[in-house]
Amino acid sequence: MKRSDLEQYLGKVVTIKLFDNDVITGELHKTGEEQFKNDPNLYIPQKCYFLINPQSCLFKSSHVKKLKEGR
Structure with a gap:
């Protein structure tokens, strides 16, 4: 996933x-x-x-295959 696409979701609850x-x-x-x-x-x-709540590992934008807003 592009960094610019991922950064649109900063501060939001997402499922990755x-x-x-x-x-x-x-x-x-x-x-x-x-x-x-x-x-x-x-x-x-x-x-x-x-991710926080709960805290996850660090990852790069290229590691993301799919992203969905919300739980």
């Missing part, structure tokens, strides 16, 4: 299917956001994404 067919659901965020500056794992890497 990754390249390895794992399906994860949560609120989409990008690394480097100010609210995560106290967590170096979520602040320092560049051009990565993750």
Whole structure:
């Protein structure tokens, strides 16, 4: 998925299917956001994404096969 397409959903609850067919659901965020500056794992890497509530692994936009807004 293109980074520009994925970034339209930042801050929204989404369901994502990754390249390895794992399906994860949560609120989409990008690394480097100010609210995560106290967590170096979520602040320092560049051009990565993750979900919170619950927290997921970091992934790149190219790892996303399918995205659906909502749960």
